[in-house]
Amino acid sequence: MAAHLRAAGFPESDLHSFAVPEHPKDGGLVAVLPGTDHGAKAILLLAHLDVVEARREDWTRDPFTLVEEGGYFYGRGTFDDKSMAAVWVDTLVRLRKQGYKPKRAIKMALTCGEEAGSAFEGALYLVKHERQLIDAAFALNEFAYGVLDAQGYRVVMEIEAGEKTDQDYRLEVVNPGGHSSRPVKNNAIYHLAAGLTRLGDYEFPVQLNDTTRTYFSRMSDIVGGETGAAMKALAADAADAKAAATLSQDPRLNAMLRTTCVATLLEGGHASNALPQRARANVNCRIFPGVAVEDVRRRLEGIMADPQIAVTTVEPSDPVVLPPPLTAAIMKPIEQVTHRIYPGIEVVPVLQAAGTDAIYLAESGIPTYGLSGMFVDPDLSNIHGLNERIRVQSLYDGRDFLFSLVKLYAEEVR
Numbered sequence: 352m353a354a355h356l357r358a359a360g361f362p363e364s365d366l367h368s369f370a371v372p373e374h375p376k377d378g379g380l381v382a383v384l385p386g387t388d389h390g391a392k393a394i395l396l397l398a399h400l401d402v403v404e405a406r407r408e409d410w411t412r413d414p415f416t417l418v419e420e421g422g423y424f425y426g427r428g429t430f431d432d433k434s435m436a437a438v439w440v441d442t443l444v445r446l447r448k449q450g451y452k453p454k455r456a457i458k459m460a461l462t463c464g465e466e467a468g469s470a471f472e473g474a475l476y477l478v479k480h481e482r483q484l485i486d487a488a489f490a491l492n493e494f495a496y497g498v499l500d501a502q503g504y505r506v507v508m509e510i511e512a513g514e515k516t517d518q519d520y521r522l523e524v525v526n527p528g529g530h531s532s533r534p535v536k537n538n539a540i541y542h543l544a545a546g547l548t549r550l551g552d553y554e555f556p557v558q559l560n561d562t563t564r565t566y567f568s569r570m571s572d573i574v575g576g577e578t579g580a581a582m583k584a585l586a587a588d589a590a591d592a593k594a595a596a597t598l599s600q601d602p603r604l605n606a607m608l609r610t611t612c613v614a615t616l617l618e619g620g621h622a623s624n625a626l627p628q629r630a631r632a633n634v635n636c637r638i639f640p641g642v643a644v645e646d647v648r649r650r651l652e653g654i655m656a657d658p659q660i661a662v663t664t665v666e667p668s669d670p671v672v673l674p675p676p677l678t679a680a681i682m683k684p685i686e687q688v689t690h691r692i693y694p695g696i697e698v699v700p701v702l703q704a705a706g707t708d709a710i711y712l713a714e715s716g717i718p719t720y721g722l723s724g725m726f727v728d729p730d731l732s733n734i735h736g737l738n739e740r741i742r743v744q745s746l747y748d749g750r751d752f753l754f755s756l757v758k759l760y761a762e763e764v765r
C-alpha cells in the first residue's frame with residue numbers, strides 16, 4: 352500500500368510505517384495528504400489490515416486468494432476490513448493524482464491487531480506513541496454499513512456513533528471441599544450455579560442516548576408494525592416498559608437498550624469424587640456508554656446476593672467512552688452523499704455492541720464514527736465466519752460513497 356501511495360506521488364516524508372520488534376510480522380502505515388488551511392484540524396481515515404483466522408480446509412474457496420464469483424468477492428477480510436483499507440488507499444491515490452489540495456489534511460491510518468487482543472494493537476500504539484501524527488478533528492472507521500433485506504433491497508444506511516465497552520468479570524467461589532461421599536449444603540458449584548441463575552433472570556435497566564434515541568425514532572417508520580410502534584414509543588419515553596419489553600425480544604435491539612452481561616466460561620471442581628474447592632465463571636459484559644466498569648461490578652455483586660461469590664474485574668479493562676456527537680457538520684455530508692448514491696435511503700446512527708479500534712481513538716479525544724457506505728446482506732457477509740464475501744457492487748458503490756464523503760469533509764472546516 353505504501354508502494355501504491357509512493358507511485359502516486361506521496362513523498363517519503365508523508366508516509367510513516369510503524370512496527371515493534373516483538374511482533375515482526377505485524378505493523379501498520381500512516382499516510383498524510385497535507386491540507387492548505389493550517390489552522391484546520393485533519394480528518395483521519397482508519398482501517399485495520401489484520402483478519403480473523405480462517406481454516407483453509409473448511410472454506411469452499413481458498414480464503415487467502417481473492418475470488419470473484421457470482422457478483423461477490425470471496426476471501427477472508429473482503430468485508431472486514433480490507434474493503435475499507437483498499438478504498439482509503441485508492442482515495443488517497445486518486446486525490447493525489449488529481450493534484451487535489453484539501454483544506455484540511457487527510458490522514459490515513461492502517462492498523463494491525465484489531466481482531467486478536469493479544470497481538471500488537473496498532474491503533475492503541477498510535478494513540479500512545481504517535482498521537483500527534485494521527486491527531487484529527489474526527490475519524491472515520493469500519494463497522495457500520497448499509498442494510499439489505501433478504502431479497503437484496505436496500506433498507507437503511509447505518510453509521511456507528513458509539514460503542515459499548517467489552518468487559519469481563521470473574522465470579523469465584525472457594526470452599527474447603529471434602530469427600531464426595533459426605534456432601535454438605537455449602538457447595539462451591541451450587542453457590543455459583545444459583546448466582547448464575549439469578550444473573551440469567553436479571554435485566555439491566557433501559558438507557559437511551561442521542562444515538563439510540565435517533566435510531567429508534569428514524570427506524571420506527573422504516574420498520575413499521577408492532578416493533579415500529581414500540582420504537583416510536585420508547586424514543587418519546589425511555590420509561591415505557593411495555594415498548595422496551597417488545598424491543599428487548601430482538602437480541603440486537605436489546606443490546607442497544609442496556610448493558611448486558613452473560614456467562615461465557617465455566618469451570619469447577621478438581622476430582623469426580625471430591626467436593627469442589629473452587630467454582631468459577633467468566634461473565635462477559637457489554638457496558639452501555641458512560642457507565643463505569645466498577646459500577647457494573649458492584650451491580651453483579653448485588654445480583655449474586657451471596658457473599659461467597661467474589662466478583663472481580665478481569666484486567667486490563669477497556670475504556671468507557673461517550674458516543675461521538677451527531678452534529679450537522681458530521682451528519683449533513685453523510686446524508687447528502689447517501690441521498691445522491693442511494694436515493695430514498697435514510698441514514699440512521701447505531702450503537703455498536705461489539706468493539707473496534709474506535710474505542711482507543713475516542714478515549715484519546717478523537718471522536719470516531721463507523722461507516723463504510725457499503726451495503727451488506729442480512730447475514731453480514733459472514734464476517735469472522737466461513738466464506739466471507741462482499742458484493743462487488745457494494746464495494747464499488749462504497750468506493751464512490753467514501754471518496755465523495757472525504758472530499759466534502761476535507762472542504763468543510765469549522
Ligand SMILES: [Zn+2]
Nearest residue numbers: 399431432493
Ligand atoms: Zn473489523
